[in-house]
Amino acid sequence: MFTIVDKRKMSPEVFRMVFTAPYIARSRKPGQFIIIQQGGDYSERIPLTIADADAEKGTVTIIFQAVGAATHQLALLDPGEAIANVLGPLGQPTHIEKFGKVICVGGGIGAAPLHPIAQAMAQAGNELKVIVGARTKDLIIMEEEMNKISDDVIICTDDGSYGRKALVTEPLKELCEQWKPDMVVAIGPPIMMKFCTQTTKPFGVPIIVSLNTIMVDGTGMCGGCRVSINGKTKFVCVDGPEFDGYAVDWENMMMRLGTFKTQEQKAHHHCHIGLNIKEGEA
Amino acid sequence: MSHTIEQLDAEASVLLAKYSSNGLKNKDRLAIPVQEMPSQAPEIRVNNMEEVALGYTEAQVIVESMRCLQCATAPCVDGCPVRIDIPGFIALAAKGDFARSIATIKDSSMLPSVCGRVCPQESQCQLTCTVGKVHKNVDKAVAIGRIERYVADWEANHGTRSIPPVLSSTGKKVGVIGSGPASMTAAADLRRAGHEVVMFEALHKAGGVLVYGIPEFRLPKRIVEEELHTLSDMGVKIEYNFLVGRTATINDLMEREGFSALFIGSGAGLPNFLNIPGENLIGVFSANEYLTRSNLMKAYDKAKAGTPLFDSKKVLVFGGGNVAMDAARTAKRLGADEVNIVYRRTSEEMPARREEVVHAHEEGIIFKYLHAPKEILGDDKGRVTGVKVILCELGAPDSSGRRSPVEIPGSEQVLSCDTVIVAIGNSSNPLIEKTTKGLKVDRKGHIVVDEETCATSMPGVYAGGDIVLGSATVILAMGQGRKAAKAMNEYLLAQEKVGGSAT
Ligand SMILES: Cc1cc2nc3c(=O)[nH]c(=O)nc-3n(C[C@H](O)[C@H](O)[C@H](O)COP(=O)(O)OP(=O)(O)OC[C@H]3O[C@@H](n4cnc5c(N)ncnc54)[C@H](O)[C@@H]3O)c2cc1C
Ligand code: SF4
Ligand code: FES
Numbered sequence: 001m002f003t004i005v006d007k008r009k010m011s012p013e014v015f016r017m018v019f020t021a022p023y024i025a026r027s028r029k030p031g032q033f034i035i036i037q038q039g040g041d042y043s044e045r046i047p048l049t050i051a052d053a054d055a056e057k058g059t060v061t062i063i064f065q066a067v068g069a070a071t072h073q074l075a076l077l078d079p080g081e082a083i084a085n086v087l088g089p090l091g092q093p094t095h096i097e098k099f100g101k102v103i104c105v106g107g108g109i110g111a112a113p114l115h116p117i118a119q120a121m122a123q124a125g126n127e128l129k130v131i132v133g134a135r136t137k138d139l140i141i142m143e144e145e146m147n148k149i150s151d152d153v154i155i156c157t158d159d160g161s162y163g164r165k166a167l168v169t170e171p172l173k174e175l176c177e178q179w180k181p182d183m184v185v186a187i188g189p190p191i192m193m194k195f196c197t198q199t200t201k202p203f204g205v206p207i208i209v210s211l212n213t214i215m216v217d218g219t220g221m222c223g224g225c226r227v228s229i230n231g232k233t234k235f236v237c238v239d240g241p242e243f244d245g246y247a248v249d250w251e252n253m254m255m256r257l258g259t260f261k262t263q264e265q266k267a268h269h270h271c272h273i274g275l276n277i278k279e280g281e282a
Numbered sequence: 283m284s285h286t287i288e289q290l291d292a293e294a295s296v297l298l299a300k301y302s303s304n305g306l307k308n309k310d311r312l313a314i315p316v317q318e319m320p321s322q323a324p325e326i327r328v329n330n331m332e333e334v335a336l337g338y339t340e341a342q343v344i345v346e347s348m349r350c351l352q353c354a355t356a357p358c359v360d361g362c363p364v365r366i367d368i369p370g371f372i373a374l375a376a377k378g379d380f381a382r383s384i385a386t387i388k389d390s391s392m393l394p395s396v397c398g399r400v401c402p403q404e405s406q407c408q409l410t411c412t413v414g415k416v417h418k419n420v421d422k423a424v425a426i427g428r429i430e431r432y433v434a435d436w437e438a439n440h441g442t443r444s445i446p447p448v449l450s451s452t453g454k455k456v457g458v459i460g461s462g463p464a465s466m467t468a469a470a471d472l473r474r475a476g477h478e479v480v481m482f483e484a485l486h487k488a489g490g491v492l493v494y495g496i497p498e499f500r501l502p503k504r505i506v507e508e509e510l511h512t513l514s515d516m517g518v519k520i521e522y523n524f525l526v527g528r529t530a531t532i533n534d535l536m537e538r539e540g541f542s543a544l545f546i547g548s549g550a551g552l553p554n555f556l557n558i559p560g561e562n563l564i565g566v567f568s569a570n571e572y573l574t575r576s577n578l579m580k581a582y583d584k585a586k587a588g589t590p591l592f593d594s595k596k597v598l599v600f601g602g603g604n605v606a607m608d609a610a611r612t613a614k615r616l617g618a619d620e621v622n623i624v625y626r627r628t629s630e631e632m633p634a635r636r637e638e639v640v641h642a643h644e645e646g647i648i649f650k651y652l653h654a655p656k657e658i659l660g661d662d663k664g665r666v667t668g669v670k671v672i673l674c675e676l677g678a679p680d681s682s683g684r685r686s687p688v689e690i691p692g693s694e695q696v697l698s699c700d701t702v703i704v705a706i707g708n709s710s711n712p713l714i715e716k717t718t719k720g721l722k723v724d725r726k727g728h729i730v731v732d733e734e735t736c737a738t739s740m741p742g743v744y745a746g747g748d749i750v751l752g753s754a755t756v757i758l759a760m761g762q763g764r765k766a767a768k769a770m771n772e773y774l775l776a777q778e779k780v781g782g783s784a785t
Contacts (some may be wrong), residue, residue, distance in 0.1 A: 221574070
């Protein structure tokens, strides 16, 4: 039983949920994710990253943005209620070692799965700098947590409502020039990760990205999550989610994300209404 | 050509009256026509997901059973992978004793209602049947599968489903990985022997390919659910959302979680692609993805389902097996205007069940034989617009005796389409192999087992079904599940003795 023990709204669209999942809590490593199916025959299976876990308490923390039908449905659950199906931990863990100087870049909700990775990088003895960016102040998450593991956390917003008015690539470029990192980890929207790879490339710094493609099973059975890595087809759910940022065919990956665009817009429209009504009542 | 169920029943009743006198000679039996399977009319069924074949009527099943010659040598049994007493159950069906008929099948097979629907009978029991040989036409063999289906359904419809007895507890805990036909069979036989049995399934529903792959119109989900209920009633515990290798490894289960033995029935769930240019374009799906969306995630119910489906007008399906037929016929039902099967060989070599091919033809699926896909073409938005194919002719037979296709130079052409479904088979998922210390697999990633016992290279760990055989069949998976369970029960018993004397 995946019973919710805590739920917090971090911003109007972003939720933090803690639920019991003893096996996942015990087995998961930074970089891995889960698949949730909210229950009932008709619900979609969606991949979500793991933000944190407590092996002793047997709990897993997720931070997600209610952007589609399934995440809206999830956001409606309250402590005491259970998530019907949670599968994980999925994918390969992040390769953690002492690289030297590491920059971790998180965009939007991507800062959540970035945190355990950044933490592990710090624990492995790396010097760590963190860049967290979002569209606007409300969407900046994990700032406090990041401050605990790095002395240098740079916050950027697109609209300048908090921190620097800049895209994450700006400080990233400066740090590449001045600080000369040995490794970059970037997690966020595909377009952000793509631009991060373009930023680091001239400096020859290796960059790891974490891909969030369309998925169904998450076990390697359907191939819906496939991407082209150095011209070879790989399944994100088993071979990834992390890949060498320079090897990803970004154009193809982003196009594939739009496979069901028209269908999804219809579905999302219905759900938004449901969530708003509940909020209004509360 | 096809007749309504009422017409078929009336014809059978006439035959029944004519032949019911005792003392039928073989000559008389051979003169009885094969009973046609009543089915939904093609123009109606392409608009629904319900089962195509409706099943024999009582008169039909008795008449069909009268066609059996009760051969002393029973060559049909030699064609059956689990050696069901075929003349035995048919003789009982001919007498109308359906309860004993189904009991006879269940002595050897755990899932007759499934096998009666999906077994490739024309290349197994019906291939070797004497009646087919006499008529020099396998289509005229005794319709063993249809009789099997009738008696299995009869049992379900008469509420006589019995829960197999379970021996008193042995105190041993045994794990079964996966919940397809291999695992369902192993779980039942292990539980019967009194062990505590836990089944681990990665997905949120159990049944394996029977649930996520084979469509409702060929195998209604309630039939699989019924079998799973029986397992639950026997006390088998099903753990959903448990991916062995990730949630916990085989080594964890054996060393930490107290399992005395494990059966791996994880199937062949890794879709193959052709590795031709354009395979990652929008609109290209593996058959597994296409079918999983529709079946497991119920996306065919567009109004209710959260899982989206691709809107297709013109579909090309690559492949010639059951998976290709299922994908093509699903696409038709989901509203595609035109669906084509693109296959490199000819109808002769197609591995799909005969009945599925006939049904596909009736439903308007177009077959493009001797066509090999070379490249998938797309527009500037990355969406599929067509497939470049090359024509082939059949060359000399290869080592397996199948004639292999040879491309005809200069015969390339482009077939337009907006959707491509790749149904060229599955390989074994490497997850368990990669996360298990000491488990031996062959070059193709199939788990290596002892032929007699299904024991793997790890003590106490057994395996069967598609993970051992490669993409095979339901009946072979079931057979291995049974074989493994028998050996596991012996292993556990022997261990108990060793353990007993040591303390
Ligand atoms: C579309 C389609 C149509 C087919 N049609 C026919 C037909 O008409 N006739 C016929 O005889 N055969 C048919 N087959 C083949 C037949 O379905 C398979 O041979 C049979 O199901 C194999 O059974 P199995 O028990 O080995 O594995 P599967 O049925 O594949 O079940 C394996 C199960 O294990 C689970 N699993 C995998 N890895 C793990 C893990 N690490 N941890 C936990 N669980 C795991 C999977 O989710 C799955 O549920 C068809 C196959 C397909 C795909
Ligand atoms: S071979 Fe055919 S006719 Fe002979 S016993 Fe078997 S089913 Fe009957
Ligand atoms: S999500 Fe199905 S193979 Fe990766």
